Amino acid sequence: MTPDLMEQGARRLHALNAPAAAGATESGGRQAGFSRIAKAGEVDTTHGRILYLEEVSVSFDGFKAINNLSLDIAPGELRCIIGPNGAGKTTMMDIITGKTRPNSGTVFFGSTIDLLRYNEFEIAQMGIGRKFQKPTVFEQLSVFENLELALKTSKAVKSAMFFKLDSAQQDRLAQVLHTIHLASSTRLMAGNLSHGQKQWLEIGMLLMQDPKLLLLDEPVAGMTDEETVRTAELFISLKKHHSLIVVEHDMSFIERISEKVTVLHEGAVLAEGTLAQVQNNEKVIEVYLGR
Amino acid sequence: MSAPLNLPAPAPLMSRRGWGAFLVALIIVCMLAPLLNLVVPESSVFHLSDFAVSLIGKIMCYAICALAMDLIWGYTGILSLGHGLFFALGGYAMGMYLMRQIGLDGNYKSGLPDFMVFLDLKELPWHWLGSASFAFQMAMVVMAPGLLALVFGFFAFRSRIKGVYFSIITQALTFAAMLLFFRNETGFGGNNGFTDFKRILDIPIAQPSTRMVLFVLTGLTLLGFYLFSRWLVQSKFGRVLQAIRDAESRVMFSGYNPVAYKLTIWVISAVMCGIAGALYVPQVGIINPGEMSPANSIEMAIWTAVGGRATLIGPIVGAFAVNGAKSWFTVAFPEYWLYFLGAMFIAVTLFLPQGIVGLTRTIMRKLSAHKQGSQNGAKHDA
Numbered sequence: 001m002t003p004d005l006m007e008q009g010a011r012r013l014h015a016l017n018a019p020a021a022a023g024a025t026e027s028g029g030r031q032a033g034f035s036r037i038a039k040a041g042e043v044d045t046t047h048g049r050i051l052y053l054e055e056v057s058v059s060f061d062g063f064k065a066i067n068n069l070s071l072d073i074a075p076g077e078l079r080c081i082i083g084p085n086g087a088g089k090t091t092m093m094d095i096i097t098g099k100t101r102p103n104s105g106t107v108f109f110g111s112t113i114d115l116l117r118y119n120e121f122e123i124a125q126m127g128i129g130r131k132f133q134k135p136t137v138f139e140q141l142s143v144f145e146n147l148e149l150a151l152k153t154s155k156a157v158k159s160a161m162f163f164k165l166d167s168a169q170q171d172r173l174a175q176v177l178h179t180i181h182l183a184s185s186t187r188l189m190a191g192n193l194s195h196g197q198k199q200w201l202e203i204g205m206l207l208m209q210d211p212k213l214l215l216l217d218e219p220v221a222g223m224t225d226e227e228t229v230r231t232a233e234l235f236i237s238l239k240k241h242h243s244l245i246v247v248e249h250d251m252s253f254i255e256r257i258s259e260k261v262t263v264l265h266e267g268a269v270l271a272e273g274t275l276a277q278v279q280n281n282e283k284v285i286e287v288y289l290g291r
Numbered sequence: 292m293s294a295p296l297n298l299p300a301p302a303p304l305m306s307r308r309g310w311g312a313f314l315v316a317l318i319i320v321c322m323l324a325p326l327l328n329l330v331v332p333e334s335s336v337f338h339l340s341d342f343a344v345s346l347i348g349k350i351m352c353y354a355i356c357a358l359a360m361d362l363i364w365g366y367t368g369i370l371s372l373g374h375g376l377f378f379a380l381g382g383y384a385m386g387m388y389l390m391r392q393i394g395l396d397g398n399y400k401s402g403l404p405d406f407m408v409f410l411d412l413k414e415l416p417w418h419w420l421g422s423a424s425f426a427f428q429m430a431m432v433v434m435a436p437g438l439l440a441l442v443f444g445f446f447a448f449r450s451r452i453k454g455v456y457f458s459i460i461t462q463a464l465t466f467a468a469m470l471l472f473f474r475n476e477t478g479f480g481g482n483n484g485f486t487d488f489k490r491i492l493d494i495p496i497a498q499p500s501t502r503m504v505l506f507v508l509t510g511l512t513l514l515g516f517y518l519f520s521r522w523l524v525q526s527k528f529g530r531v532l533q534a535i536r537d538a539e540s541r542v543m544f545s546g547y548n549p550v551a552y553k554l555t556i557w558v559i560s561a562v563m564c565g566i567a568g569a570l571y572v573p574q575v576g577i578i579n580p581g582e583m584s585p586a587n588s589i590e591m592a593i594w595t596a597v598g599g600r601a602t603l604i605g606p607i608v609g610a611f612a613v614n615g616a617k618s619w620f621t622v623a624f625p626e627y628w629l630y631f632l633g634a635m636f637i638a639v640t641l642f643l644p645q646g647i648v649g650l651t652r653t654i655m656r657k658l659s660a661h662k663q664g665s666q667n668g669a670k671h672d673a
Binding site: 097120121124125129130132136137138139140141142144145148149150152155156157160161162163164165170173174186187202205209 | 298299301523526527528530531533534536537538540541542543544545546547548549551552555
């Protein structure tokens with residue numbers, strides 16, 4: 001739990017224990033259901049969770065890629081997900097981002113948004129950003145244009161035709177260019193970047209989207225050690241204002257960034273805890289090393 | 292925290308040289324061509340023959356189609372092999388009006404177009420009711436291809452039909468339409484189509500000044516569409532199209548709805564083709580279902596590829612180059628034209644992926660690099 005959540009909990013407890021004022025209801029004057037009005041499209045994290053997956057299952061041709069998976073993520077959390085190949089890590093991301101529909105189960109963004117009712121671009125607009133396993137950038141466009149396209153703004157056809165960067169957006173772009181260390185190659189075609197730089201550009205595009213939740217599939221694959229360290233620093237700096245789910249195989253990277261690690265195996269959660277805890281978990285050792 | 296950074300300024304619509312070339316083209320179309328055709332006497336070497344006017348006018352219509360192909364294929368990566376259909380629909384909409392303009396001067400001296408008399412019709416079919424009105428038929432020039440593209444595109448793009456499957460379906464679409472228009476019952480003159488036009492807006496269509504007006508109009512439309520396309524591809528909308536071509540999933544996960552973007556450019560492209568068809572018919576004097584044959588649509592793709600995809604100017608150059616070659620070749624070696632066309636397409640695909648324009652750009656770059664190199668060398672010598 002983050003300190004922020006602890007504080008929220010303390011406040012609620014305080015309200016619960018406070019003596020009822022004259023004429024107040026039994027609930028201590030807290031008017032259940034009226035305390036907060038749900039707004040359409042707004043992510044409601046008042047219950048301390050930004051993402052819920054409950055009993056999600058999906059199978060492809062009889063193969064159960066995800067098997068009764070339940071998982072939730074807190075706002076501002078950085079969750080690492082590990083697991084052997086075929087454990088369902090990428091499929092899980094596909095489900096959250098609307099690419100794959102589960103056979104059963106529920107997926108909620110905040111307490112009110114049922115993600116299964118939306119498609120990919122709507123989910124992206126709501127504030128879930130995704131980085132693919134293989135870096136995916138627009139190769140024929142410049143670094144600058146790549147970031148500009150990802151910018152959080154109206155994505156309608158008409159507004160794209162008449163779009164002009166305002167100065168706040170320019171500042172944001174410049175800031176992200178610095179963050180991803182590509183400020184000197186703004187005009188370069190993205191296709192000419194190195195593998196690691198493409199990874200960074202894609203992360204930069206996510207930052208331009210300013211998502212509430214970032215899903216990162218093997219973000220440091222193909223990066224040099226130095227780049228990996230910088231990526232770790234970046235993610236740690238991001239987690240204050242965003243929630244992150246990181247799927248990675250690189251254990252040293254996970255050690256650097258992780259607070260809580262979830263181990264997936266055969267489409268379900270095998271273990272959860274700090275990296276040290278899961279590394280000492282017998283079931284995990286068994287899965288990774290074989291019997 | 293971030294230091295001021297020199298972000299690239301938005302590119303102007305065209306460079307100074309581009310505007311210069313545009314102005315020259317405008318002068319040629321609007322002043323030079325009419326002057327050389329109508330004022331300069333036929334005996335002079337500078338006279339522009341009526342044949343040349345109609346040929347260039349025709350090729351300019353093709354160039355509009357090539358431009359439309361470039362938007363959908365070059366920039367968005369969707370290869371349509373059915374654009375001939377939109378071209379023909381625009382042509383038919385114009386042709387219907389021209390048929391009604393014949394009035395009582397047809398072979399049968401009837402108020403109905405000749406083919407209807409021939410088919411023993413007593414009154415106009417329902418879909419001909421608005422055909423006497425120029426404004427209505429001009430609206431149909433835009434609406435017919437536009438609506439068809441909208442409906443077809445909506446279902447195709449929503450079902451995420453891509454790549455070669457999309458190309459094959461568009462090809463089938465134009466083929467099916469051709470078969471439909473071949474039938475007399477469809478009410479568009481069957482395999483003869485429309486011809487023998489007499490007037491447009493009550494002005495005799497064959498007189499030189501009318502032909503010249505049509506020529507100038509076609510040229511202006513081409514230039515106008517060129518500017519419009521440039522504006523489109525240089526806007527963020529255009530960059531989203533290129534992004535769809537390169538990595539559609541990333542576009543989607545960036546919050547864009549690719550269906551809306553593809554549908555928009557698809558309809559724009561179809562309407563451009565329709566307008567080209569409407570300009571083509573009065574200049575050529577005939578429209579028949581042959582315009583919908585699959586080969587016509589494939590040729591459009593060839594013009595675009597030969598000129599250079601995703602360059603806008605390339606497809607225009609390609610339309611002129613291929614059709615110029617065609618008009619010479621079909622006279623000199625009429626039997627071998629299709630072989631030549633095929634060979635040209637293969638050669639361009641294999642050796643010139645960027646087309647003529649790409650080749651020219653590469654040569655220019657090398658030349659200027661060479662020049663700089665030799666200048667530097669000269670300095671060293673001195």
